[in-house]
Amino acid sequence: MSTANRDSESPQNSPAPKTARGVMNCRPCQIRKIKCDRALPACGVCHLYQRSCFYEGVPKKRGPKKESLSALIRRIDGLEELLKSDKTPTPPGTDIITSDFPEPQVFGSGISEPCGSASSDISPFSNFRGNNFEASSDVSTTINADGLVDVYFTKFHRNPYDILDEFTTRQRLKANQLPRSALYAICAVATGFSERPGKGPSSHVSGETYAAWAQRDIDPCEVSLDSCQALLLLVAAFAAMGDGKRAYIILSQAVGMAMTLELYSQPSDGIQDGTAKRVFWTCYIMNTFVSTWLERPSLMDDSLIKADIQSSRQSSHNGWGTSNDFVTIPNNDFRRFSVSPKEPVDEIQKLVWMAQILSEANRYLLLSDTGSQAAYCQRHKILHDLDVWASSIGTSTDVPTESQGGPGMNIPLICRLVVHLIHCLIHRPILPLRLNEPSCVKMIQHWAVEATETAFRHATAILELVGQARETTNMPLPPFVGFCIFTAATVLNYGIHYAEEQIPEALAVNVAPFAGSPIPASFFASSRDLYSRSLDELSILSDTFTSARLYLLRLDELKSEHVALLNGKVTGYVPTFSNRFFQRYSPALLRRVQGFQTEDSCRIGSPIRLRVRAAARTSSSAPK
Structure with a gap:
């Protein structure tokens, strides 16, 4: 041719x-x-080439799932409405503001200024007269302060953090005396609890944007109680977003401001002094929770809080609690540890005591070696402190119901969840990779038996408490509950593979039976169902908090890496007894669990949620 x-x-x-x-x-x-x-x-x-040319099929739709883009679509709709009205979502009282805040420690200049009243909507181009919004300014609906403040005090206040006084905050907001940084921080927290983010009270402004505005208006050199409260609110907001790096950095600033203000020495008399003391307690609780989540040292000395709880640290006359009593709390007279004996019983003081025990457990995990005799004694000291706490708190052991509603109703639930969380955290590092994993020391083998049984019982108790609370009350659960569920799921993941091994008697080789008998084979049979239940609970929380959605992703990655360990695909693994549980897995997984790598938040998955709910439907329809 x-x-x-x-x-x-x-x-x-x-x-x-x-x-x-x-x-x-x-x-x-x-x-x-x-x-x-x-x-x-x-x-x-x-x-x-003289071939038969034909077309078949329809091309696949490419790109992210529609569910993954729902939040972005809502934001775009809101921004289009703002563009039509020639308005932009800039913070009220400013004409130009940079939209990028890469580092949380970068703050704007100037002192926190009073914010406009919630009774009149705020315009993004409002003029100021004497640091207040001009009354005759043409207002818009960029911020619905009334709605977000109501959401905050309804769903977040004393759940469990007691940061603001409701009456004082509402009065200052009405009188245009509430600092803008505090209002923006309230909005950043409340946006996560809104039923429809982007179209609810937040008026098309995301929680990240509110947090950036609040950071811009906080002067770190201007030490005040208002700035300390705003920083604590930002810590709560970033923790709910799953951003551990920003949460820890801002927490360090809040702790430094609380120490500078000497809130630990404030007497509990008078409204202002009582508020300062509660802010200090909340700062301590938040410091303990965030430090435990991030596996970082505590930023506050426990001795500062022990003076407030010293009278309740006395040994209980009832002695040690029983080893099988993990859910109920023994009844006994309440031992007061408030400053004034005439002051009414306050649930947050119980949580302060429990946070102090959690801080000791976190220090033990960071500084101790699991296989030493000293670590064994330290674990028993922590367990003894838990028994003293359980025998010294109030007489009520039931999860609060809707009839007991109001601020603080979830604090008893949080206290009991922290009890089970401590047991899971201190016993989880001793879990063997396999049931027949050899141990060179007989005593360590006995500890493995004890830790395995205890960790699984308390992981089950966490899920039972969360399920019971969800059935008996409509009060939303705080983001910290997601961390408790995640910790329980990491323990239950081991039980799934233990049940598949079907070698429970290997735990009792050359070991005196623990608690009268070795762990039976049926002990791990329910691990798979409980693990699916934990995924379902996290899926429900993920509708409100980004951190819960990140925990779902982390569990999926942890399960894959655990299977690789079992199959011998990860070289260099040696059975060690380290209190750093995530040292068994890749360092990248640990950084993502702690929120120091958030670049994958855009792919938070509706596919996982669909699999979880499909599994839940399958298990519920299975014949019993």
């Missing part, structure tokens, strides 16, 4: 019409993976 003939018969010079094109390459070109000009009735290649 001549060159001229080949050129005339090439796909580019094909006489076939090219006006009507298909939606995708023809099937022969797809199979051969060659370029197709998609001409009809036959493409140039098929016309050249």
